[in-house]
Amino acid sequence: MRSYFQSFNILSEKELQLLNDLTTYRTLKKGAFLIREGDISKEVVFIRSGILRSFFTKPNGEEITYCLTFGNNLMTALSSxxxxxxxxxxxxxxxxxxxxxxxxxxxFALSEQYFGWMKIFKVLVAQQYLELEQRMLDLQRLDAKSRYEKLIQDRKELVQHIPLKHLASFLNVTPRHLSRLRAEIS
Amino acid sequence: MRSYFQSFNILSEKELQLLNDLTTYRTLKKGAFLIREGDISKEVVFIRSGILRSFFTKPNGEEITYCLTFGNNLMTALSSxxxxxxxxxxxxxxxxxxxxxxxxxxxFALSEQYFGWMKIFKVLVAQQYLELEQRMLDLQRLDAKSRYEKLIQDRKELVQHIPLKHLASFLNVTPRHLSRLRAEIS
DNA sequence: AAGGAACGAGGACATTTGTCTACAAATTAA
DNA sequence: TTAATTTGTAGACAAATGTCCTCGTTCCTT
Incomplete structure (x- = not known):
């Protein structure tokens, strides 16, 4: 995580140091939850290795994949x-x-006390905004087939590692339909 | 705009003062553009009065309303x-x-020099993120009818002042379909 | 005030996407 | 290794939504 933050070239060496005492290590077993809907988000994790999936549920209980995050990235329930x-x-x-x-x-304490930390949070939130705006754009501009084709181009790793049902809701279609699109494409 | 920024209770009086020299007044006629796709966003505007609409275009040229902003709010092409x-x-x-x-x-100069300005931009970007996440959620969780009903509840002012065709693309449906939904609801 | 444009409603039909179901392949667990 | 679960594909049909078009109405413009 240290080198992740370092790579932004925003924090001074001193500011970066402060992180060391605040970091703890944890493992999570496959299938376990980092947070569940209704909880209040109290931590940020950095993924050393593995894959996290975040999802919402529809009124009928159906799951909608919102975010798929691989190693070397931060993850949290940001809005909360x-x-x-x-x-x-x-x-x-x-x-x-x-x-x-x-x-x-x-x-939050760091960001209230140190300019660099405030700035880096601004940048991180901005990154999340940019990513989301792009996805919103794709969702409204492209039909299901184009969205899937774009996913294949831009995020190969998802298509390779994530089961179809999760990709489907990520793209806002049903598994049945995504399977149909696959057949069409090949 | 001054009192808009003041209301966040983030800026010191001194920081707030700095804004005065940087602000200019401008009017815009109905139908005129503040920015067009392809341009690079170089300014932020505060709306004293009037309504701005931002839209993307689909590959086929169709317009998709992305944002509708009324008086007493900031507006800019944020991602750019x-x-x-x-x-x-x-x-x-x-x-x-x-x-x-x-x-x-x-x-940007202000935010690099003053903690309060950096913080307020973090907050503003965070606001945009939160709003967009909520819309993404609605778009994926709700069907067209529910999205329209929610719009009626949460943003009456839109339904009252904005032509149906713009509301339609804002909700990601065709005008024809939105008209149908209206008929169903009443 | 008159003509034209924009607007919203709605009919008829097409397309996309969802639902339900079954089945076989792949993966996991015992 | 075998049984059980999960996963992806696919047929048949249904529902949601889009396309194209027409028709009054309202709203600008001159």
Whole structure:
């Protein structure tokens, strides 16, 4: 996680140091949950290895995959973290995971005291916004087939490692339909 | 705009003062564009009065309303502002507008120099993220009818002031279908 | 005030996508 | 290794939504 933050070239060496004392190590077994809807997000994790999936549920109980995150990335239920309200997200381990964990209160304290930390959070939130805007765009501009084709191009790793049912809801279609699209494409 | 920023209770009086010299006044006629796709976003506007609409275009040229903003709010092509790349958004005046304008470079300079300004941008970007996440959620969880009903509840002002064709693409349906939904509801 | 454009409703039909179901292959667990 | 679960494919049909078009109405413009 240290080198992840370092790579932004925002934090001073001193600011970066502060992170060391605040980080703990944790593993998560396949299928286990990092957070469930209704909980309040209190921590941010950095994935050393493994895959996390976050999903919402529809009124009828159906799961919608919102986010798929691989190693060397941060993950949290961001909206709940920012607002301090119960989250709609469930974050579940798709594989066994190795994580580094930092508490929200420690991060918020850092960002209130150090300019670099405030700035890096601005940047991280901005990244999330940009990613989401792009997805919203795709969802509204492209039909299901194009969205799938784009996914194949831009995020091969998803198509290779994630079961179809999760990809389907990520693309906002049913598994049945995604299977149909696969058949069409080949 | 001053009191808008003040209401966050983040900026010191001194920090707030700095804004005065950077603000200019501008009007925009109904139908005119604040920015067009392909342009690079270089300013943020505060709407004193009037309504702005931002929209993307589909490959076939069809317009998709992305954002509808009323008086007493900020507006900009955010992703382009953050990335410095050409935008996909067109921002157009739905009515005649009175605006206060600040240049991106001035805002960025402020945020690099003053903690409060950095923090307030973090907060503003976070707000945009939260709003967008909520919309993404609605788009994936609810069917068209529910999305429209929710719009009626949460954003009455849109339904009252915005033509159906724009509401339709905002909700990701065709005008024909939205008309159908209206008939169903009443 | 008159003409033209934009707007919203709605009919008829097409297309996309979802639902339900079954089945075989692949994966996992015992 | 065998049984059990999960996964992906696919047929048949249904529902949601889009396309194309027409018709009054309202709203601008001149």
């Amino acid at each position: 973290l920012l607002e301090g309200k119960p989250t709609h997200e469930n974050i579940q381990a798709l594989t066994t995971l190795e994580l580094e964990v930092v508490k929200k209160e420690d991060l | 502002l953050l990335e410095g790349k050409p935008t996909h958004e067109n921002i157009q005046a739905l009515t005649t507008l009175e605006l206060e304008v600040v240049k991106k470079e001035d805002l």
